[in-house]
Amino acid sequence: MIDSNTQSIRETASDEIAALRQQLFCEPEKKQLTLLDKLASFGDEGLSAIAEFLQASDRNSPTPALGKAELLLLAADTPQTRTFLETHFPDGIVPLHSEQNIDCSPIARALREQDFLNADRLTLEKLCELVGPSAIQRKWLFFSEVEKIPIADLRAIDSLWRVYSEGKFGYSVQREIWLAQGKDFGKLWSKIGWKTDKNWTRYPNEFIWNVSAPRGHLPLSNQLRGVRVIAKLFDHPAWSVD
Template identity: 45%
Template sequence: MTLNILGKDLAMLQELSTKTDDSSISKQLDLINSIYANGTNGQDKLLTLLIERNQLASRRVNCVDGLIFELLLQSNNVNIKKDINMNFKNGIVPLKSAYNIDYIPLQKLLVSKNFQAADRITQIKLCELSRKAGNHERDWLYFTDILLLPAEDLYSIDQLWQVHSQGLFGLSIQRNIWLAQNSNWEKLWDKIGWKINKVACRYPCEFIWDLSAPAGHLPLFNQLRGVQVLASLFLHPVWTQSLKE
């Protein structure tokens, strides 16, 4: 009976694998959890599936790959852990940087769901990137710095957040919500939970550092300093470019 259920779950997961709408992604995530719960047999199937998905040059890594990867890292099966580390020693998100910035620390924090630390290191990496791209030594971002930030770096950061948050977090997620609100900042703050009853949340205690947060809640930017940096990020060409991995 268990094998029949496993087979059905795998077949349904394969059937949904090309669909990227929210409902289909949610179903895929549920199926992955169900397959993983079947023990070594299910985990072997998920490992094979992840390797096959990774070999498709035409597709983009998404949160389905992220969940499979994260679950397999938690497996008690020594061989599965060995295989996952051998096949994906640098993770599943291609980490490209125009200035050879190391995004592995950010990846590890996101994989382990340490979102508060990941948020802090995101700001550190953006400032590091800005210093190299703009040839300055500041530890903060001006809105005029943003256009100089390389698309591949912003894309790497955004992909890490999306892939390892079940599609909940990331700059592009925030941008899409902003656009859906007709670029209204107050509506954005409300939607992503940065303000409650029109009062800005206090850092860090009033922000949510897990997957129960609203879509787009992370990574944070200080809206009390104005919207120019975030507006410049949302208008960066990266979001309208087609970046091949």
């Protein structure tokens, strides 16, 4: 039999989960990220509320909060969470639209595993693939090639980075910071942790490959060849599309 004290604790936990669940559906995204962690700490009942939140989402507009919900269910790795994700989100929550039929699922997998170093490498590979054979062979982009990247593909890659980093990473995030710094690249490098004083952050060991990094820290762009590639990325029409 369950004693009265245990029953009271369970009822209190259920009441708290119900309150957190209600908040989760109406609070701003920053608050949602915190609420998700709290719900996950309650075990199966909290995970069930997270799954409900994820299932009720707009699948055409994934957000960092939804990305965190998916990551928490993946991390839990229970029979229930595995079945739920395999049934409803077998390919993850971010639609991978491509105008050139480029497969970005390897980036998605790396980001779902929070393997940001590998995701960064794969991102450059896919951008080169989108541009063409010459870029694939040399393994980096000319600034003049950036305009060849289709809008849908760049937005999909950016969405993957934002959704699976709690909104901290992605080209659109870097662009937002750059605009806030008056389009001053020198200020941007310091703000996102690519340069300290006069010293460039060294690849790969000095970069931070997790979400504790400064906002906009990832993905990387090789500044040894100047700013023209990243400037073209920031000027890409993908960011002006509704």
